[in-house]
Amino acid sequence: MRYTEKDIPGMPITAFLDALGEKSVGGYGYLKLYYAPYRDDAEALLxxxxxxxxxxxxxxxxxxxxxxxxxxxxxxxxxxxISGYIVKMMNDNEIAKEMLTKRAIEPQVIHLDIAKMQLTDFMKALGQKHPVAADGDLRIYNSPYDSSAKGTMVINVRTNLWRDTKSGANGGIYDLAYEMTGCANKSELNRYIAGEMNALQKKQLKAEEKTEPPKPKRKMRL
Structure with a gap:
């Protein structure tokens, strides 16, 4: 499903909170309790x-x-x-759900320490094998989440952090995965990142198999 601004009047607030990565932590009947997504509270007050x-x-x-x-x-x-923001968050969440549903993760095939993963490796998994430019520790890429933004994403390979010079978005690998999916739930982001890296690993293995020289045929003995 894809939303438009016409759908906003009928959108449940709970669905929007889900798109922000917030889940209900309690409640009674038709009243649902949440942590406020715009504040870092010790208890759920919303x-x-x-x-x-x-x-x-x-x-x-x-x-x-x-x-x-x-x-x-x-x-x-x-x-x-604000209307465009609501629609974007809702649609990004729908896309994220579809991606996570289609991508089957095989934990026995790939074991990752995602927090230490190089952003340049993740960019390969997102379809950008090489940066479009480089300057010292900086690697410049086309934005993977905005097809109209060419050469706006800058990765610092020393700090392993990125920044988008067009939108101002920045951060580490989880922040980039959030921009890709619109999902703020860390466990789902882990699944998404692992799924992309797993798919890349499979492509690399297939490529290696194709480049291996054919085994010599056994000669028949007379």
């Missing part, structure tokens, strides 16, 4: 009324609808277009 499709924050006494919640969670350029 209550969603699924019947009225509105929310209340016990930490600030703020309340509102889906649009109000999106305004609190939007960052950077997304603040300029």
């Amino acid at each position: 209550v969603v009324d699924t019947k009225m499709n509105n929310w209340y924050d016990h930490g600030t006494d703020e309340s509102g609808n889906l649009y109000d919640l999106a305004e609190l969670t939007a960052r950077g350029d997304h603040r300029k277009d």
